[in-house]
Amino acid sequence: MASLGAETTAATTHADHRPKTLADFDPPQKPKRNKFAFACAILASMTSILLGYDTGVMSGAAIYIKKDLKISDVKVELLVGTINLYSLFGAAAAGRTSDWIGRRYTIVLAGAIFFIGALLMGFATNYAFLMVGRFVAGIGVGYALMIAPVYTSELSPAASRGFLSSFPEVFINGGVLLGYVSNYAFSKLSLQLGWRMMLGISAVPSVLLAVGVLAMPESPRWLVMQGRLRDARKVLDKTSNSKDEAALRLADIKEAAGIPQECNDDVVRVEKRSHGEGVWRELFLHPTPTVRHILICAIGIHFFQQASGIDAVVLYSPRIFEKAGIKSDNDKLLATVGVGFTKTIFILVATFLLDRIGRRPLILSSMGGMILSLAILASSLTIITHSDVKLPWAVGLAITTVISFVAFFSMGMGPIAWVYSSEIFPLRLRAQGASMGVAMNRFVSGIMGTTFLSLYKAMTIGGAFFLFTGIAMVSWVFFYTLYPETQGKTLEEMDVLFGNLNWLRDSKRNKRNSQLNGDGNGNIDGSSNVQSKGPVPGR
Structure with missing residues (x-):
């Protein structure tokens, strides 16, 4: 197989058996940034802002919805968390949809569905109406979460794939921050109008994003699966750093798609079409050891990303700050803005480290920091709960560890889950395999969102975070044991690492x-x- 990785990292250069030269021992060069690929990754990843905004805005809007519609805490849990369960349907359908109509039009579809959901939520007159809007918006969120990382990873050169594929998480965090800011801004309006503006305003960016995506090219790997070699070569020429690199990438993709290398790239179309038939059988009924290992890694990383408690912190940060001793609604919303700002800053740090130090070091150090933060947060909240007087040091420690937890999450675990699961599947299985990881992500997130209030009432808020600490410790061992480094490998070389x-x-x-x-x-x-x-x- 032609290896683009041999041009991008010293590690893959050593993989062949030619005599080594002094150049082999030179420090790795800084990865080049293809501007066209960069722009396409930005546009595709901006669909992820929809989930981020909804997550952030609902944490504050729920306060006012509860007062206006006079609903119980159980209904608040369902309102906040069920969008993630609803997004399961979108994530599961997105894999097959993207194999059928292409990655680009699937992104457009995600924006259109979310637009309808946002309008329904903004004009909701009662709780049932609001839940219908949440269901429709959840379908759109599921589509967006699955397709943005897949499209970006398929378009990106190997040398900058980690950087570009982390953009969806960047925009999720940016959306969370915008949601928090929206809470604070619209909280000045009347009770009936404020929360409706918070939710309905997200219809505007979803339209702009859907229109902007039409200017992007289709994924070259999807084009090859349809036998459209000339179109794929044009896209690769634009998204590669040289003509030679584009040729190597196309050769690897053709081999992965089962198209003979002697097929001339100038041919408009060859008889090779795939719409994802038989993928479920290869993934679940008769997987090879390699595919089984990949599937475990993809589903596992999404499970532990959410099971470690990040959505409990993001969705219910006002409740956590209230338990820590902050009573004013404005102060709680202002504190959540600080959480969103921290998440956004540290995800930007992660994007520049993924292609420099690799996935494994980042995810292991990230989980280590999360474990420490969760343990201290759980301890401080337990002390506050059992104290009859206000303890300023414990309050400060709780707030600090909430911020450190989201910082460690954003610098590793947050982006790597999307990057890793979108790059490790073989070409034929990628879209539908990645959708399984996203489905697990949304399922666990939905469980967290719909049960956290009941969980901390049953075992105290400190006990809930001790539980998350234990889960995070298990996840560290899981990642250390099962996850090989993928830095610098082309997508077509991934199957060598697994099995x-x-x-x-x-x-x-x-x-x-x-x-x-x-x-x-x-x-x-x-x-x-x-x-x-x-x-x-x-x-």
């Missing part, structure tokens, strides 16, 4: 041997080196 569950032991042994032999290989865990040396069972 051998003893990869960590083998890579450590190979790294020790490399050091003893003095070959200078400094790969993290040796994963890039080991996994390229031979076929993995089940490929």
Whole structure:
């Protein structure tokens, strides 16, 4: 297989068996940024702002909806959390839809569905009407969450794929911040008008995004699956850093799609069309060891991203701050703006680190920081709950650890879940495989959103965060054991990394041997080196 990775990282250069030169030991060059790919990734990822805005705005709007519609805490839980359960339907359908009509038009469809949902929520006259709007908006959110990372990863060169594929999480965080700001701004309006403006105003960006996406090209990998080689080559020429790189990328994609290399790229169309038929059978009924490992990683990373409690913090931050001792509604909303600002800043830090230090170091350090923050937050909230007097130091510690928790989440776990799950599936399985990860993400998020108030009433708010601490500790072990490094690999090379569950032991042994032999290989865990040396069972 032609390897673009050989041009982008020293790790994959060492994977072949030619004599090494001094250039092999030079420090890796800074990844190039293709401006056209950058612009397309921005446009596609902006659809993720829809989920972020809804998540952020609902945390504050729920306060006023409860007062206006006079609903119970259970109904508030359902209102806040069920959009994530509804988005399951959108995420599950988006994989097959994108295989059928293409990645670009699926993004347009996501914006159109969310637009209808936002209007329904903005004009809701009662709780039932509002829940209908939440259902429609949830379908749109599911579509957006699945398709944005897939489109971006398929369009991006390997050298900058981590950077560009993290954009959806950037815009989710930006949307959360905008939602918090909207809460604070519209809270000055009347009770009946304020929350409706908070929810309905999101219809405006959804229209602008749907129109803007029409200016983007289609995914080159989807075009190849349809046999449209000439169109794919045009897109690759624009999104690669050179003509040679575009040719290498096209050769890899053709091989992955099962199109003979002798098929001339100047041919407008070859007889090779795929609309995702038989994918479920390959994923679940008869998976190879490689596909099984990939599926476990994709679903697992989305499960632990949400099970560690991030939505409990983002959706119910006003409640957490109230438990910590902040009583004024305005002060609570202002504190949530600080949370949103922190999430946005640290996700920007993560985007610049993904292609420099890799996925594994970021996710492991991120989870380590989250575990520490959750443990301290749980302890401080427990102390506050059992104290008869206000303890300023405990209040300050609780607020600080809420902010540190979202900071550590945003600098690793937040973006990597979307990047990793969108890049590891084989071409034929990518859209529908990634949709399974998103479905798990939304399912767990929905459970968290609809049960958190009941959970902390049953076991205290401190106890709830101790539970999240335990889950986060399990997730660290899970990631350390099962997740190979994917930095610098092309999408077509990913299957080499998976299928051998003893990869960590083998890579450590190979790294020790490399050091003893003095070959200078400094790969993290040796994963890039080991996994390229031979076929993995089940490929």
